[in-house]
Amino acid sequence: MQDLKNSGELDDETKKIVELIDTLAEMNVRVDYKLFREAKDSEDDDNMTMDKCKNTQSQSRQFICIVHVIHDTTFKKYNYVAKNGMMKLFRGFAFQLIFDGDAYPSPAEIMDSLQVSQFGASEAADDLDSRPLMLKMKFLPYMVRTFGCRNGLKTLSQSGANAYERYTLGMLQKWGMSHGAIKKWQPFFYQWGLYAKDVLVKL
Numbered sequence: 001m002q003d004l005k006n007s008g009e010l011d012d013e014t015k016k017i018v019e020l021i022d023t024l025a026e027m028n029v030r031v032d033y034k035l036f037r038e039a040k041d042s043e044d045d046d047n048m049t050m051d052k053c054k055n056t057q058s059q060s061r062q063f064i065c066i067v068h069v070i071h072d073t074t075f076k077k078y079n080y081v082a083k084n085g086m087m088k089l090f091r092g093f094a095f096q097l098i099f100d101g102d103a104y105p106s107p108a109e110i111m112d113s114l115q116v117s118q119f120g121a122s123e124a125a126d127d128l129d130s131r132p133l134m135l136k137m138k139f140l141p142y143m144v145r146t147f148g149c150r151n152g153l154k155t156l157s158q159s160g161a162n163a164y165e166r167y168t169l170g171m172l173q174k175w176g177m178s179h180g181a182i183k184k185w186q187p188f189f190y191q192w193g194l195y196a197k198d199v200l201v202k203l
């Protein structure tokens with residue numbers, strides 16, 4: 001990946017993806033990678049589906065790599081070492097690999113080039129599909145209920161509604177929410193804080 005980053009043949013977005021993967025490898029954190037080959041359904045190159053990579057050759061030279069960050073602490077570590085302009089890190093994301101020409105590496109060689117073997121996701125090519133892939137998609141309403149409403153109850157009960165409002169504001173800013181999104185959700189948290197505080201007092 002280091003050779004790719006310095007090649008000068010990549011567009012800015014691809015360079016940022018390479019930089020992100022390199023940074024995760026250097027951090028020595030637990031990240032799972034799953035590689036899929038985009039298999040052709042027909043002679044039309046635009047009609048593609050995803051198949052788990054096997055130890056066999058395919059007509060397709062396009063791959064999808066799904067990245068799964070395992071531990072919550074990885075985000076804090078990444079944000080600490082990330083430079084200005086680097087891509088944000090998400091729990092789960094994917095990127096596409098496209099190889100030109102007739103020759104292209106095997107799935108195992110691709111995983112090795114990503115320098116992720118230490119994370120247990122680049123065994124022999126015929127073992128690539130032996131480990132199940134699980135991604136828990138945490139959409140905003142779920143995160144609001146879990147991290148805002150539930151996890152904020154301790155702050156609300158111990159320090160009051162104003163402290164709770166500061167807690168939720170900091171939470172939204174940490175998530176990188178836009179000004180418009182914060183303006184939308186903060187009244188909800190304010191009203192929830194007033195309601196929940198009254199209920200907690202009666203318990």
